[in-house]
Amino acid sequence: MTYALGLDIGGSTARAAVVERETGRVVESRKYAWLERSPQAVVDGTAELIRSLPATDGVVGVGFAGMLDGSVVVNAPNLGWRDVDFGGALSRALNGRPVQLINDLSAAAWGEYVAGAAKGVRDSLTVFAGTGVGSAIIAGGVLQTGASQVAGEFGHVKLFPEGGRRCGCGQDGCLEAYAGGAKLAEWMKEEGLEGGAGELEALAAQGNAVAQKLYEFVATQLALAIANQVTVLNPAVLVLGGGVLLRSPGLVARIREVVARRSTVSSAKAVRVTMAQLGDDSGLVGAALLG
Ligand SMILES: [Zn+2]
Structure with a gap:
């Protein structure tokens, strides 16, 4: 060895x-x-x-x-x-x-590819929502880094043509500015809610109207953005992880449902959706x- x-x-x-x-x-x-x-x-x-x-x-x-x-x-x-x-x-x-x-x-994607949830496949998409939101693409067994090493910066896709909440990257309206754990907690605080993603899901389930509004926005946008990535990349495995998703089983269920329903039929059929297996x-x- x-x-x-x-x-x-x-x-x-x-x-x-x-x-x-x-x-x-x-x-x-x-x-x-x-x-x-x-x-x-x-x-x-x-x-x-x-x-x-x-x-x-x-x-x-x-x-x-x-x-x-x-x-x-x-x-x-x-x-x-x-x-x-x-x-x-x-x-x-x-x-x-x-x-x-x-x-x-x-x-993380490479670790899962070599020894975890994506072992044995050639094409994987890994999406983590933790403090921030990011993804990594392995296509044909090759990790895609892009022309300047920032391919897969999925947290910074924009949700609106202009404006939106300020993101840590310096731009406005990024997915991460809503669905990243750090920014989500800030947003919740501004709206008078305590805690993070797990608490938001629980409050929404209990019928808190403000929590439901935030939760629906995050769930809808995150799930749709992932489904669109599945359409573009046609992965064999979608590996999900990160603290936000680990604490919010409802978000994971929503992602599964929207990928199945809103990705192209052939991409949805080809993809297996799974949680990361190697944890930290x-x-x-x-x-x-x-x-
Ligand atoms: Zn950003």
């Missing part, structure tokens, strides 16, 4: 794991939560985390929640970073060991194996 090192950098924590290259099995993993989210603090903490794991060599694959360009984090709304050379800084902190940044959703580990496994 040979071993690879993978990282998953989120909005408030970093996880690192040693992964078996041949199987995608996580051999050992560790987590670190930062108090200060400055790039230097996160670089230092992440390097320390890596040093606490058994030694590996080769490229460090880093799944990162943000828009990337090579080693540079162009925009990471959850961290408040813009144009930060995180890959370069982490490589220097690791005495020049090569570091490859990978979009977190791409990493999918991004770690994918980052390790893509690195």
Whole structure:
């Protein structure tokens, strides 16, 4: 067996794991939560985390929640970073060991493709709704990154021709500005509701009219956007995950129903809809194996 090192950098924590290259099995993993989210603090903490794991060599694959360009984090709304050379800084902190940044959703999709819910298929669409909303596309067994590494930024498709709620990306009216966990909680607070996606679903089910209005909007828009993606991409598997969907079984049921009814007939027939199987580990496994 040979071993690879993978990282998953989120909005408030970093996880690192040693992964078996041949199987995608996580051999050992560790987590670190930062108090200060400055790039230097996160670089230092992440390097320390890596040093606490058994030694590996080769490229460090880093799944990162943000828009990337090579080693540079162009925009990471959850961290408040813009144009930060995180890959370069982490490589220097690791005495020049090569570091490859990978979009977190791409990493998760690859993990599920190698060892999880999409194992054995060639065409998958992975959609996660957590703090943010994103997707990743594997077509013909190849992860699609796009011309500038931002293919699959599904959370930033627009819901209106103009305007809409402000998104963390700086634009208005993105799907994520409504269905992303962080923005959804903000929206709920403005409307006098407590909590997040799970609470919203419960309140709507109890008949709270304001909750029903928000919930219907999120469910309708998210499910329709996914169904349209299924029409365009014709995947064999649609893998769903992320905290918002894990806490809202009604949203998952709505997505299944709308994909079946509103995707093209042949795409709807071809797609199997399933939840991610590796849980929190999918991004770690994918980052390790893509690195
Ligand atoms: Zn956006």
